[in-house]
Amino acid sequence: MSVYIEGSLTLVENMFGLSLESFIVYNLAVKCDVDVNLCVVDNEGELKMILDLDKFVVINKNDIPRIGSYCKWPIVITNNKVVAGLCAVCRQIIKLSNNSNLKNLLGFKESCLMACSETSTWTKFCEVDIIKTTKDLLVDLNKFIENDCFKAPICFGKFEHHLNQPVRMHNIYKVARRVHNDKDLKSSLPIEGLNLNHLYAEGLYMTLADCIIYFCYKLIFTQIIFDGDSKNDLNLTSSWMKRMDLSELNINIDKKPDIVSIKKVILPKIKHTSLYSSEQNKYKQEISVTSEIIDDLNRSLHNLKISNNLIPFGDDLNFDWGLIPFNANPGAALPKNRSKRKCEQLENLAKSVLKIIQTKTSQKSIKIVDFCSGGGHLGILLSTLLPNSTIILVENKERSLEMALNRIKSLKLTNIQIVQSNLDYFIGKFNIGISLHACGVATDLVIQKSIDNKADFVCCPCCYGAIKNCHQISYPRSGYFKNMLSYDEYLRATRGADQTHDEENPKTKNGFRCMDIIDWDRKLYAEQFGYEVRLGKLKPSNCTVKNNLLVGILG
Incomplete structure (x- = not known):
């Protein structure tokens, strides 16, 4: 396992220019007696520090494994996995320490700063x-x-x-x-x-x-x-x-x-709220979205025609699970009652990706990023279907990636790589961005990452009720919706979108309508950047209540 930080040379002996994040990682690594690799870069950083040359090795950019270029630094690399993000990197360093007192810095069940910044x-x-x-x-x-x-x-x-x-x-x-x-x-x-x-x-x-x-x-x-x-x-x-x-x-x-x-x-005047938990949101509790509220939203949107064609992109392709290796089938890792529904979900997204690749015959080497990959079910499936492509799993939960790594080893897959980080730390280039049930804001981060990379995307959103403005994303997304809906009205629709239950529940119809409203906003947003976006539903629709499928293809 190797720790990497960035530093620039100065005219003073043993003095380097460091970013604040690299400064923190370096000092923690020294305390934990963990070796550090310092890569010399051109940017000066915020700090100029004299460093102990016995505590790190100066390396050249050409000496860094390719996976090291996928994320913002500092990073930790081990085998075919890279860990990025200040908190995640610091957690890895502490785990490497032989000092039991410093290992206690991870707190109860080693959970200190484990959650991502979007939710904690x-x-x-x-x-x-x-x-x-x-x-x-x-x-x-x-x-x-x-x-x-x-x-x-x-x-x-x-x-x-x-x-x-x-x-x-x-x-x-x-x-x-x-x-x-x-x-x-x-x-x-x-x-x-x-x-x-x-x-x-x-x-x-x-x-x-x-x-x-x-x-x-x-x-x-x-x-x-x-x-x-x-x-x-x-x-x-x-x-x-x-x-x-x-x-x-x-x-x-x-x-x-x-x-x-x-x-x-x-001292500044601040709200008297604790840093232990998120500030109370007036929409946090379930809101019953009635037909009257839906009518109000439609009027605010000037009765914009919002339609879901119900047919998922790539539905015309054949798919045979009998040809998939046993360990690439979620049935090998999930309880039987969940396995069937999970297979149906994965099949829908896999067919969408295969259909996109069919339409882009000029692309010989495809790099696909499975964002919020969890245990890697979707990425591992695509890895077996597309052996000549590179699949990257991006997930911030270490334990989920450990399960994915075990399956990758059992299948002896060589075209799949692992990134443990939040979405905002991933800066690698790719051709298709995918996500299955990325929660709330995460779906919009995936779409934004894809737009920034001029990449196609396949997203099945989830947890609409968790959507809120954050330091990376603001709502509504599209110009049209920004002009028509206030932030409060938009949040009302997001909370309503989580009211999808069984077909007999009277709230379900309104919940699906709210899902379509939010995903239509996402559709319009991507179209502002030249994408053709298809909004459909997974088949069968009861494989999950969060069954909308957004497929964006850059023209």
Whole structure:
């Protein structure tokens, strides 16, 4: 297993220009006594640091396995698998460590920062928000200084507020009984009454989250001198920093000559919400989408003709599961009652991909990316059907990819590669992007990745109710829908689209109508970029209640 970071050469001996992410990964790897490969690149990065040459090997771009070019760096490569994304890479480094104390940074069941930033507020804070804020401060700290006052960024305010919230952790009552030496403490007591204060970011014990936030804060706090009581406005953060400075993760950073003196810290006004979970969404609870609401949506859309032709693209092709190797059939990995429906789902998408390839006879070598691949059922099937093509599985769940890897080995497939990362870290080139039941925003990320690559796409969406604006995607998608529907009206349709039950349920018809509304918006959006988009349904339609199929072919 190899860790790769990027760095640029400087005129000072042993000094390299690093990105903030590479700086964090390098320091964690040093603490974990894990070797690092540093690839020399042209971009300077946000930081210039003198590095210990005994802790890494300088390599050339030509020495990197091809799979290393699929993702934003830093990355970890092992065999035919690449891991990307700050949190995922840090998790891999900790797992490699022989230091049991540092292995505990992964927390309960090694789940710290396992969730992706699109769904976890906490991961987004550590992987996106605090990173962007730190980069902004490193680029121009003076932009946050006015009359000797430090106008703290929103992230600083959120973290200070977070440290003041009641601790939430697994087995919290058991922990409270041990901390307070009170065996009679009742589980009915509200957590606010447990008198457990944050010693670290996630409660009483240090985790990977502390590591990432600490390395960021250390860079900024070494550039600032807090005069008098100015640090009191960041009292909890300051106490946390002192604890981190005394921990195994302590790092020393040389102070800059142009250090700034601060007399007062001005914290931003923030919503009083916890970083433990997503902010309450007024549409989070199920909304009963009635026919009247559907009529209102139609009127807002000026009675736009939205039609689903019900026939999936590629339906005319023959498909024989008898010709598929046993281990490439989901029946080899799934319970019998799920196997039939899964086969039907996979067959629909596989036929769509084969049909696209038939229409693009000029393409000799096809690269297909199975986004949100899970255990790799679809990608592995296509790998056996298209032995001359390259299939890439992209999935952020390590355990799912372990199951996929076992099946790939048993089938002795050589044309399939694995990427463990969130969608936004994948930057590889490809010809067809596919996804089966990518949840909520993920489907739109797949379509956007395909558009950016001028690639065709085959998507069967899922979890419409999880759709919401995020740091990468905003809704509605198409220009037409943006002009006709407000964000709130759009969310009403997304929540209604999750009300697809059995055929006898009166909500089902409205649910399918809402699915078509959302997918028609996706269709119109892709057509703005020159795509011909087919909207159909999987056959048989009861193989899944989320049965819409979007196929986009670039003209």
